[in-house]
Amino acid sequence: MKKRCTHCILSEHFPGVSYDSEGVCSFCRDKSFLQTEENAIQKAQEQVDELLKTVKAQSNTYDAVMLYSGGKDSTYTLYQAVKKYGLKVLSFTLDNGYIPNQTFDNIVKITDKLGVDNLIFRPSKENMKAIVKASALYPIYNKRTMVRISSVCNSCISMVNTQALRIALEKNISIILAGFTLGQIPVNSIIYKNNYTFLEESRAKSNSLLRKYTGEWLDTYYNLPTSLVKNTVEWPTMVNLLCLEKLSEEEIVAAISTLGWTAPKNVDGCSSNCQLNTFNNVIHEKVYGYNPYELELSHMIRKGLIDRETAISKVETMDPELFKSIADDLQISEDEIGNAGSLYKTGK
Numbered sequence: 035m036k037k038r039c040t041h042c043i044l045s046e047h048f049p050g051v052s053y054d055s056e057g058v059c060s061f062c063r064d065k066s067f068l069q070t071e072e073n074a075i076q077k078a079q080e081q082v083d084e085l086l087k088t089v090k091a092q093s094n095t096y097d098a099v100m101l102y103s104g105g106k107d108s109t110y111t112l113y114q115a116v117k118k119y120g121l122k123v124l125s126f127t128l129d130n131g132y133i134p135n136q137t138f139d140n141i142v143k144i145t146d147k148l149g150v151d152n153l154i155f156r157p158s159k160e161n162m163k164a165i166v167k168a169s170a171l172y173p174i175y176n177k178r179t180m181v182r183i184s185s186v187c188n189s190c191i192s193m194v195n196t197q198a199l200r201i202a203l204e205k206n207i208s209i210i211l212a213g214f215t216l217g218q219i220p221v222n223s224i225i226y227k228n229n230y231t232f233l234e235e236s237r238a239k240s241n242s243l244l245r246k247y248t249g250e251w252l253d254t255y256y257n258l259p260t261s262l263v264k265n266t267v268e269w270p271t272m273v274n275l276l277c278l279e280k281l282s283e284e285e286i287v288a289a290i291s292t293l294g295w296t297a298p299k300n301v302d303g304c305s306s307n308c309q310l311n312t313f314n315n316v317i318h319e320k321v322y323g324y325n326p327y328e329l330e331l332s333h334m335i336r337k338g339l340i341d342r343e344t345a346i347s348k349v350e351t352m353d354p355e356l357f358k359s360i361a362d363d364l365q366i367s368e369d370e371i372g373n374a375g376s377l378y379k380t381g382k
């Protein structure tokens with residue numbers, strides 16, 4: 035059995051973790067953390083309120099474009115955006131080819147119920163598989179990023195972010211909404227102005243690696259057209275509304291169930307919208323020695339939003355058969371997976 039913090043679920047290979055004589059980790063011992071976070075949330079709430087007031091007064095066709103995966107968190111965020119904040123939202127879904135049918139049913143049901151338009155973008159299966167394979171097998175991203183997210187998830191989310199930014203610019207939309215939670219993103223990312231120059235610079239290395247292992251076509255998904263960048267005066271603001279709430283998974287699910295949302299069955303305990311997640315988690319565990327959801331779930335434990343046993347059951351129930359069927363479909367062998375681990379360790 036894995037050694038974990040006796041209070042949260044951070045395991046021994048998690049970067050920077052150490053345990054005291056009672057087995058409590060260094061992160062749980064930092065008592066000032068939650069208060070600092072509370073203050074930052076309050077400040078972010080004021081900024082969000084101010085921004086929404088300004089944007090709603092402009093009366094554009096859409097106030098915001100929302101990254102809508104159909105999972106529980108983004109469904110709740112969409113619900114909140116429409117019902118609590120009264121925003122006119124254009125929802126946007128990336129179909130990566132691994133979305134369960136139940137999730138598609140949820141997307142249709144929820145957007146219909148909330149009276150929200152939905153756009154779906156589906157990259158070709160061949161290109162998507164090449165991106166997944168390269169992200170899983172090669173050290174594309176720096177280790178610091180991988181503390182919060184698996185490599186493949188990061189590639190998907192970068193693509194979603196780029197495409198949503200493109201939609202926002204083309205349609206003159208000032209806000210991009212996402213359903214990330216604290217633990218998935220740092221507290222200073224609840225609300226921030228998009229800075230494409232910075233984004234391009236920070237992703238230059240990972241994009242060039244990803245391009246090297248896939249093809250020149252990659253830029254279609256990860257870059258904005260030059261003319262669009264040149265003509266942009268005002269960049270949209272990213273807002274993560276769910277970070278402003280303090281809700282347990284049960285409370286979120288109870289609220290969205292009233293809209294007709296149903297949990298898909300064929301996904302792991304860490305996802306409510308993507309089958310690929312199991313594959314990503316197993317690879318991450320093999321390469322780094324810990325599950326990419328440990329940080330988020332541990333954060334929820336410290337805030338009293340989930341109990342430790344439930345959190346452990348979420349990270350320790352990856353279906354080996356689902357993993358194998360995805361690996362086979364991607365034509366990835368056991369040897370290649372083993373080799374990926376050593377590539378990461380040597381940093382090549």
Ligand SMILES: [Zn+2]
Pocket residue numbers: 039040041042043044058059060061062332
């Ligand atoms: Zn801990």
